Amino acid sequence: MRDRSPRGASFSVDVVLVTATGNELAVLLARNSNERERWSLPWRSQQAGETFELSATRSSQEALGEPASWMEQIGAFGDGKRHPSDADVSVAYLGLVPHETASPRAGYTWFHVADLPTISPRQRAMVDAAVKTIQSSLDQAPVAFRLLPTTFTLSDLQQMYELLLGKRLHKASFRRALQAAWLVEPTDEWRSEGRGRPAQLFRYSPKKRRRPHRGVRFDFLYP
Amino acid sequence: MRDRSPRGASFSVDVVLVTATGNELAVLLARNSNERERWSLPWRSQQAGETFELSATRSSQEALGEPASWMEQIGAFGDGKRHPSDADVSVAYLGLVPHETASPRAGYTWFHVADLPTISPRQRAMVDAAVKTIQSSLDQAPVAFRLLPTTFTLSDLQQMYELLLGKRLHKASFRRALQAAWLVEPTDEWRSEGRGRPAQLFRYSPKKRRRPHRGVRFDFLYP
DNA sequence: GACTTTAGTCGCAAAGAGTGACTAATTCCG
DNA sequence: CGGAATTAGTCACTCTTTGCGACTAAAGTC
Secondary structure (H helix, E strand, O other), X not given: OOOOOOOOOOEEEEEEEEEEEOOEEEEEEEEOOOOOOXXXXXXXXXXXXXXXXXXXXXXXXXXHOOOOOEEEEEEEEOOOOOOOOOOOEEEEEEEEOOOOOOOOOOOEEEEEHHHOOOOOHHHHHHHHHHHHHHHHOOOOOOHHHHOOOOEEEHHHHHHHHHHHHOOOOOXXXXXXXXXXXXXXXXXXXXXXXXXOOOEEEEEEOOOOOOOOOOXXXXXXXXX | OOOOOOOOOOEEEEEXXXXXXXOEEEEEEEEOXXXXXXXXOOEEEOOOOOOHHHHHHXXXXXXXXXXXXXXXXXXXXXXXXXXXXXXXXXXXXEEEOOOOXXXXXXXXXXXXXXXXXXXXXXXXXXXHHHHHHHHHOOOOOOHHHHOOOOEEEHHHHHHHHHHHHOOOOOHXXXXXXXXXXXXXXXXXEEEOOOOOOOEEEEEEOOOOOOOOOOOOOOOOOOO
């Protein structure tokens, strides 16, 4: 990832790997030895015959030893802002990683999104866009589930939603909505987390259901 | 737009200009004289010091004489699919145009999205992504309003939503939701469209309102 | 055994959304 | 002219969804 192609890459593929550590989002950065910025997002200059998404997945493998549980293109970034590579254009991907499987290899570290070190302006824009993408697709895609391990308690799930939405949710309402969506199924395992009643473990397992038959929504404020 | 840079462009900016003609969406294509495909989306190879969005706006100006009323990046497309330019990567933009202001210059023609001629596979993917973007951001951004002229009747607006959603809506429900959203204000003009009672004209003019205080939505089906 | 903590459920009240029927203002046509 | 047809705009009823407090359940703590 860090070796530059001799003729100067025309574009790069960068990946914003995100996980949720307890009560904050975190982004994976790579340490640079000889670059102007000490840290950067994982990136590669595009290989011939590789799709963008494959490049992003390779970066994830390199950094964490496994692919992200969700990968999605954020967009193209350029516009004169500096980048660790010589690339004129960088294609950014969002990758979600459950906190459990998220053990970075040497040279990579998780940083809380609220407390990032300096990175190139272009990559900074990617991180901001990634967080926006997460929040805006929270109710359109199983984002929260991809940040959790394969089995989880309903309280875990609710806390993840609260973290991503940035607000508290009412327990009964949350579960009622979840039931109606047919998204989880119970396992026969229970988890006892110190004090309090043990919680049943669930697994993400979306079932067929009729698409809710709703009218128009005007959910935007501006512009 | 059609002249190739001598050294081969490394990437292009393509724009999917969309309008709504009566009861169908339409996309603007440019006629090619000496290309393999007879038609293509408007595109430019990137100029130095130009942002992507500016390139897209320039293309719109060239094709229609004015900028689109809404411009938004769709994403980066590449992955080995052929493109009219030599570009390895193409950055695609969606541009919305009200049907009234949508008079193409010579060499450009509107095509119904359901009945497009052959274009390069990469550009075909952009058109599909553009339509998806329109539909998915219909309740997140004033897409329908940007496809209408500055003043319109509520029936016009409802018909636009019906076109974009692909289903009929109930008049009373539609208006109730619109009222609650504080998005339009009445003008003092009325339009008499042949038979039937004249309709009042409205203008898009979103007002401040408290963000509706809603819980979680699980609106996705898969995966 | 009483208290605390976390899990999970129930049921009411308020808000939201689907729907048919109604009134209003205009043109069409005999 | 006068009634039918057509489009605009509103009302009121019902059913559904959602916010929320209160409750029961099962574990640990002291």
